Amino acid sequence: MSEIIEQPRYGCALSAQQTVLAIPRALPIIHAGPGCASKAFSFAATGAGFQGEGYGGGSHISSTNTGESEVIFGGEPSLEKEIKGALKILDGDLFVVLSGCTSDIVGDDSISVAERFAAQGYPVVGTETAGFKGSSYYGHEIVVKSIIEQFIGDVKPQVRHGLVNVFAVVPFQDPFWRGDLEEIKRILTNIGLEVNILFGNGSAGISEWRDIPNAQFNLLISPSTGTEIAELLEAKYQTPYLQYPILPVGGVETSRFLREVAAFAGLSSLPVEKAIEKEERRFYDYFVAVSDFIGEYWNNLPVDLYAVGDSIYAPGVSSFLVNELGLVPRGVYVTDEPQPAWQSVITETLAARDSRLAAVLKFENDGGAIEMDIREKDKNAGKSIILGSSWEKFLAVDVDSLYAYLSLPLDEIVILNHSYMGYSGGLRLIEEVYSAVFKRKTATSRSIV
Amino acid sequence: MSVYKDTAEVEVRERRLDAILSYKGDAKTLNVQSKKRKVNCPESSYSQCSQCSEGCAEGLICHIIDAAVISHAPIGCSLGASSRHIVGRAVSKSRGLPEHKVQMICSNINEEDTVYGASKKLFTAIYEADRRFKPRVIFLQSSCASGIIGEDMESIARQAEEKLHYPVVPVYCEGFKSTIWSTGFDAAFHAVLRRLVKPAQKKQNDMVNIFNFTGSNTFIPLLHKLGLRVNYLLPMATLEQIASVTEAACTAHICETLATYVAAALEEQYSVPEVKVQPPFGIDWTDEWVREIARYTDRAKLAEQLIVQEHKRIQPELEKLRELLKGKTVYVMSGDAFAHNLANIAKDLDLNVIGLSTLHHDLHFETKEQINSLEALIESVGNIKDVRVCNKQPYRIIKVLQRISPDVLIVRHPNLAPMGMKLGIPTLSEGDANFSIGYDGVLKFGRRLLDLITAEKLFGNIAKHARLPYNSRWRENDVDDVLNNRMLGGEL
Numbered sequence: 001m002s003e004i005i006e007q008p009r010y011g012c013a014l015s016a017q018q019t020v021l022a023i024p025r026a027l028p029i030i031h032a033g034p035g036c037a038s039k040a041f042s043f044a045a046t047g048a049g050f051q052g053e054g055y056g057g058g059s060h061i062s063s064t065n066t067g068e069s070e071v072i073f074g075g076e077p078s079l080e081k082e083i084k085g086a087l088k089i090l091d092g093d094l095f096v097v098l099s100g101c102t103s104d105i106v107g108d109d110s111i112s113v114a115e116r117f118a119a120q121g122y123p124v125v126g127t128e129t130a131g132f133k134g135s136s137y138y139g140h141e142i143v144v145k146s147i148i149e150q151f152i153g154d155v156k157p158q159v160r161h162g163l164v165n166v167f168a169v170v171p172f173q174d175p176f177w178r179g180d181l182e183e184i185k186r187i188l189t190n191i192g193l194e195v196n197i198l199f200g201n202g203s204a205g206i207s208e209w210r211d212i213p214n215a216q217f218n219l220l221i222s223p224s225t226g227t228e229i230a231e232l233l234e235a236k237y238q239t240p241y242l243q244y245p246i247l248p249v250g251g252v253e254t255s256r257f258l259r260e261v262a263a264f265a266g267l268s269s270l271p272v273e274k275a276i277e278k279e280e281r282r283f284y285d286y287f288v289a290v291s292d293f294i295g296e297y298w299n300n301l302p303v304d305l306y307a308v309g310d311s312i313y314a315p316g317v318s319s320f321l322v323n324e325l326g327l328v329p330r331g332v333y334v335t336d337e338p339q340p341a342w343q344s345v346i347t348e349t350l351a352a353r354d355s356r357l358a359a360v361l362k363f364e365n366d367g368g369a370i371e372m373d374i375r376e377k378d379k380n381a382g383k384s385i386i387l388g389s390s391w392e393k394f395l396a397v398d399v400d401s402l403y404a405y406l407s408l409p410l411d412e413i414v415i416l417n418h419s420y421m422g423y424s425g426g427l428r429l430i431e432e433v434y435s436a437v438f439k440r441k442t443a444t445s446r447s448i449v
Numbered sequence: 450m451s452v453y454k455d456t457a458e459v460e461v462r463e464r465r466l467d468a469i470l471s472y473k474g475d476a477k478t479l480n481v482q483s484k485k486r487k488v489n490c491p492e493s494s495y496s497q498c499s500q501c502s503e504g505c506a507e508g509l510i511c512h513i514i515d516a517a518v519i520s521h522a523p524i525g526c527s528l529g530a531s532s533r534h535i536v537g538r539a540v541s542k543s544r545g546l547p548e549h550k551v552q553m554i555c556s557n558i559n560e561e562d563t564v565y566g567a568s569k570k571l572f573t574a575i576y577e578a579d580r581r582f583k584p585r586v587i588f589l590q591s592s593c594a595s596g597i598i599g600e601d602m603e604s605i606a607r608q609a610e611e612k613l614h615y616p617v618v619p620v621y622c623e624g625f626k627s628t629i630w631s632t633g634f635d636a637a638f639h640a641v642l643r644r645l646v647k648p649a650q651k652k653q654n655d656m657v658n659i660f661n662f663t664g665s666n667t668f669i670p671l672l673h674k675l676g677l678r679v680n681y682l683l684p685m686a687t688l689e690q691i692a693s694v695t696e697a698a699c700t701a702h703i704c705e706t707l708a709t710y711v712a713a714a715l716e717e718q719y720s721v722p723e724v725k726v727q728p729p730f731g732i733d734w735t736d737e738w739v740r741e742i743a744r745y746t747d748r749a750k751l752a753e754q755l756i757v758q759e760h761k762r763i764q765p766e767l768e769k770l771r772e773l774l775k776g777k778t779v780y781v782m783s784g785d786a787f788a789h790n791l792a793n794i795a796k797d798l799d800l801n802v803i804g805l806s807t808l809h810h811d812l813h814f815e816t817k818e819q820i821n822s823l824e825a826l827i828e829s830v831g832n833i834k835d836v837r838v839c840n841k842q843p844y845r846i847i848k849v850l851q852r853i854s855p856d857v858l859i860v861r862h863p864n865l866a867p868m869g870m871k872l873g874i875p876t877l878s879e880g881d882a883n884f885s886i887g888y889d890g891v892l893k894f895g896r897r898l899l900d901l902i903t904a905e906k907l908f909g910n911i912a913k914h915a916r917l918p919y920n921s922r923w924r925e926n927d928v929d930d931v932l933n934n935r936m937l938g939g940e941l
Contacts, residue, residue, distance in 0.1 A: 006554045034625075035624045039526065042529065046532075059864040061497060071625050089919055100593070409531040
């Protein structure tokens with residue numbers, strides 16, 4: 001991993017304003033310089049497939065826009081006024097304060113300011129998310145943990161059998177999070193679970209967050225970010241958690257995922273197997289149907305695979321493409337700086353799927369270094385496809401590779417209900433990878449490329 | 450007092466130009482009060498997110514050919530790279546230039562660096578940029594974090610320069626230093642004036658400096674008709690083009706807010722005259738602009754011929770457009786002077802400008818001779834009753850839009866269009882600031898407005914389903930009454 005970063009793939013901790021915006025009717029209050037919220041939004045919403053301001057994002061985001069006087073004299077009074085103003089005019093169920101570099105360097109105690117409002121019964125949570133403290137992944141964990149500690153608080157769990165809280169992709173940092181979470185909820189509901197999905201359209205919002213302590217278990221679909229959330233909930237509410245360390249994509253992995261979840265939840269296997277069978281039949285009907293295309297266009301199809309994305313997404317997608325579509329992994333670049341312990345989880349998980357995947361795995365947050373590596377490898381490569389961001393598209397065009405979109409930044413695509421997760425996501429990924437053949441140039445079944 | 454001072458930083462706009470961020474009233478009063486330097490600027494206890502100087506500086510320097518930019522900042526400040534890269538590719542293509550690649554590295558300041566200093570990382574970034582990009586100039590962009598911890602970018606730049614033998618140029622654009630994001634333009638121009646502009650070798654009497662954003666190529670076709678060459682600055686300019694700004698016949702620009710600092714400095718330091726009329730938006734302002742440029746380039750007769758020809762050429766379509774658009778009401782929300790430009794085009798299409806919101810307002814520019822764009826607009830379209838100065842702030846502007854309900858909203862900045870669209874108002878995003886200049890600009894503007902109005906079902910559909918994040922107190926009362934507890938039940 002590099003100290004310096006070219007072609008950034010993630011925002012700073014303050015970008016977790018997007019995590020707040022992903023909770024229905026929750027609103028962020030930024031205590032930072034005038035450009036911070038706009039930059040975070042431009043990258044993680046606009047530059048992530050134009051996901052839009054939604055209910056209260058974009059230029060609606062509350063911000064103290066700290067200036068010289070706050071830096072010299074302290075910014076706590078400004079923050080207090082800002083929170084008051086937000087509570088007076090905004091229509092939200094939860095307000096999360098996120099502080100930036102200016103306030104955290106000069107030592108504003110943003111959390112205490114928020115706590116004073118919370119003490120009066122207002123739904124206000126305080127977090128310190130200065131950009132220098134970490135990435136948007138770090139910020140996401142801070143925000144979720146703070147909501148649990150400060151908003152849900154010390155309650156006695158009333159455990160409901162079959163209820164599960166899901167912690168998976170990081171909203172917005174995963175450009176497909178809306179579709180992904182819909183698919184997770186769909187398949188888990190199918191096997192008989194009640195699901196607190198917590199973010200996006202499928203979430204009931206704050207009432208669902210209040211329900212977190214009552215879950216039978218927490219499901220962490222991630223080898224990295226989210227681990228500390230699951231650990232916190234275990235310590236706080238004694239809720240056990242299952243970590244599934246790879247994103248389930250396609251028939252094989254998703255069925256394995258559902259079986260593992262069902263076993264952990266103690267669901268009886270017959271209805272679960274029935275649900276899986278139904279899903280698989282649908283999935284493989286489509287899958288087999290594409291074989292005609294494969295036969296016809298074999299000359300044009302990619303052989304080598306490069307994938308650039310975060311530790312939650314890139315390994316799962318790569319494993320599917322290698323294990324079910326037969327691609328040859330040449331590079332799996334994990335861009336989100338996972339902690340050393342998490343890196344071992346990722347490596348082991350991938351090695352268990354196919355040792356070649358682990359062999360080409362790299363932890364690299366510097367897009368410039370990734371570009372250099374792919375250019376070097378691709379000199380001797382055959383036909384390849386690069387899955388990644390807009391940067392990888394430019395690279396693919398340059399090295400005459402195919403491309404498909406996988407990770408931020410994505411400035412040239414409109415993303416609504418799109419997902420690579422689960423059975424449906426696997427189908428979508430097949431469409432993307434094979435349609436890539438036609439994106440770069442006119443391909444015919446007889447053209448030899 | 451001189452405009453340009455040989456100091457590391459240029460003074461921020463609130464102190465240099467008495468820039469303000471709030472006003473509510475009519476255009477004439479704002480103009481009168483601006484002249485007296487006594488504008489009523491109500492403060493607000495609540496605000497929504499703005500933008501910062503760093504972004505404005507970056508947008509200008511990152512598109513200089515053969516430049517590398519080091520964002521000496523945590524990663525969150527450096528996020529614009531990919532979108533700028535895409536704009537750079539598009540614009541270089543539109544201008545017939547080799548594909549432009551944005552070359553940026555972030556020094557990725559972390560917590561430890563804020564305690565022990567980040568200069569080592571900055572050196573690493575500089576030498577890595579040198580190795581990766583082989584640039585001919587490296588800009589060092591400051592940030593809130595590097596500014597507050599007191600990084601000595603001057604000495605770092607000097608040391609790096611000794612080793613690299615090409616300019617390493619600090620740009621001081623810390624976001625917290627100015628509440629006016631346009632200060633970032635001045636910061637970029639100041640850095641360039643300080644380090645890259647060279648005294649003239651020979652005068653180039655047929656060359657006009659055009660200061661602009663990364664916009665499309667509309668100035669060359671216009672000035673070509675006068676037999677003049679365009680020196681586009683700073684985006685897509687080479688170091689040679691930048692060095693030679695001093696050789697130009699005159700300096701013009703797309704907007705006072707962008708370039709009055711650099712234009713005045715060039716006139717003062719290098720005797721390159723600044724075109725002191727409105728930029729070429731709208732027919733009358735284009736006429737004046739063409740005449741003024743002709744005056745500096747000795748083409749008065751040619752200019753008059755051109756004006757007659759161009760009027761004649763656009764007349765038939767202009768009349769048609771006017772017929773279709775006549776009387777439609779328009780609200781304009783954009784940067785200070787650029788909003789005036791857009792409003793002036795609207796007037797040419799017989800639209801009725803019923804409101805204007807500028808994202809800040811400079812009470813004056815650098816010199817007394819520079820144009821007062823607000824006054825020019827009042828002369829052109831008459832008084833405008835509903836004028837605001839407001840750095841975005843949808844919680845205020847949406848209420849205005851709801852009240853005066855314009856037929857069309859025109860904006861230029863990102864994240865503003867949804868305000869209109871969520872209310873069902875067809876909203877035109879100007880985006881490319883070069884697009885609507887000149888005679889053709891008026892026609893193109895009109896055509897786009899017609900397309901926009903045609904799609905009214907789309908906007909109606911959005912409005913039908915959109916929800917705004919404001920409560921009933923906001924809906925039913927004056928916002929300031931709510932914020933200042935001047936209403937029952939408003940205490941908090």
